[in-house]
Amino acid sequence: MSTQTFTYTGKFELEAGRSLQGIEIGYTTYGTLNKNRDNVVWVCHALTANSDVFEWWKGLFGHQDHFNPDDYFIICANVLGSPYGTTSPLSNNPATGQPYFLAFPEFTIRDIVKGHQLLANHLGIDHIEILLGGSLGGQQALEWSILEPERIKNLILIATNASHSPWGIAFNESQRLAISADRTFFAGSADGGSKGLKAARSIALLSYRNYKTYGITQQEDGDDIPGTFKAASYQNYQGEKLVNRFNAYSYWYLSKAMDSHNVGRGRHGVDKALSLIKARTLVIGIKSDVLFPVEEQQYLFRHIPKSAFAELDSFYGHDGFLIETEDLTKVITSFLKTDVKGKIIELQKIA
Numbered sequence: 001m002s003t004q005t006f007t008y009t010g011k012f013e014l015e016a017g018r019s020l021q022g023i024e025i026g027y028t029t030y031g032t033l034n035k036n037r038d039n040v041v042w043v044c045h046a047l048t049a050n051s052d053v054f055e056w057w058k059g060l061f062g063h064q065d066h067f068n069p070d071d072y073f074i075i076c077a078n079v080l081g082s083p084y085g086t087t088s089p090l091s092n093n094p095a096t097g098q099p100y101f102l103a104f105p106e107f108t109i110r111d112i113v114k115g116h117q118l119l120a121n122h123l124g125i126d127h128i129e130i131l132l133g134g135s136l137g138g139q140q141a142l143e144w145s146i147l148e149p150e151r152i153k154n155l156i157l158i159a160t161n162a163s164h165s166p167w168g169i170a171f172n173e174s175q176r177l178a179i180s181a182d183r184t185f186f187a188g189s190a191d192g193g194s195k196g197l198k199a200a201r202s203i204a205l206l207s208y209r210n211y212k213t214y215g216i217t218q219q220e221d222g223d224d225i226p227g228t229f230k231a232a233s234y235q236n237y238q239g240e241k242l243v244n245r246f247n248a249y250s251y252w253y254l255s256k257a258m259d260s261h262n263v264g265r266g267r268h269g270v271d272k273a274l275s276l277i278k279a280r281t282l283v284i285g286i287k288s289d290v291l292f293p294v295e296e297q298q299y300l301f302r303h304i305p306k307s308a309f310a311e312l313d314s315f316y317g318h319d320g321f322l323i324e325t326e327d328l329t330k331v332i333t334s335f336l337k338t339d340v341k342g343k344i345i346e347l348q349k350i351a
């Protein structure tokens, strides 16, 4: 495993018109590029993860897992705006010598992908054997496969969509309302907006899980009225857990990037954009996902030319894409070893 930083010194033009004077991209690789240069697995991470895919996607990525460094050259780059090694609102603004905070320019999923493209060029990777991601990671993978259809051979999209839904945008806006209600967000310090971020994560959790998840994990035991309900304590705990490893500014900008996601923008619509994909594609949905409902993945399946579809059952809802690694391994292995174009891969039928 090797974690490094790539520095791009050119002007980084953003889709909305503003630019950054160069960017740094933190990335992690595992394994080595083989002689045929055909073993690259590129992972696009979701909202609050980082480039260390062996840390947050264990069971699918690891020395004993399907995606292992003996078989593959695995790359994961920290996304633009996220605080784990890539230029973000906490980076220094060269114009002021101070962190950007809210002076950071807004960016889109396409801008994030532009960063990945620069890194791939820098690493001399012109062929990606497998590109994959879930949620915001899937949005990047989808964008990339439309921007550069020839570069990507296999595409795996999990719990994601073609354009972010009004429902998803409403969740993100509610989280931003929570952050901006914390006046420290406007004070310009690295921990600004922490209380707001805690509330935002608590709201987000409701969309990452569902009624049943809470009913099973946070059910009270006895008849007494508890001082603190388990579900309440869980919301507080999860909010604090994120505050301890993230910041409100990155969260704010990344949630806006997610809202911007629309592969059809400037391409004569979503259907036309999806028809441009050349990669063999596996689309995976999670039955209990209330944030990116399965209809969104079925839509991708119907409109991406060479695609297969699988539906997973998870007790966790949307976050199931990070947790159900055994089932993910089964459907991905099945997809990679057979010609499953236009097929529905049924988990119970996989030997």
Ligand SMILES: CC(=O)SCCNC(=O)CCNC(=O)[C@H](O)C(C)(C)COP(=O)(O)OP(=O)(O)OC[C@H]1O[C@@H](n2cnc3c(N)ncnc32)[C@H](O)[C@@H]1OP(=O)(O)O
Residues within 6 Å of the ligand: 048, 049, 050, 055, 056, 218, 229, 230, 231, 233, 234, 235, 237, 238, 319, 322, 323
């Ligand atoms: C290893 C790492 O640090 S990975 C960190 C990087 N994170 C990422 O990359 C983002 C992607 N990952 C995630 O979003 C999450 O980690 C997930 C979805 C994969 C898993 O979520 P988790 O929070 O671990 O799972 P879950 O919802 O079951 O919550 C378990 C935690 O809540 C705590 N908890 C459960 N019920 C309660 C309660 N009633 N009150 C207080 N705490 C509670 C548990 O003790 C446990 O704490 P821990 O995380 O300190 O071990």
Ligand SMILES: N[C@@H](CCO)C(=O)O
Residues within 6 Å of the ligand: 046, 047, 048, 049, 134, 135, 136, 208, 318, 319
């Ligand atoms: N739980 C994920 C977000 C859901 O896609 C994360 O924190 O990155």
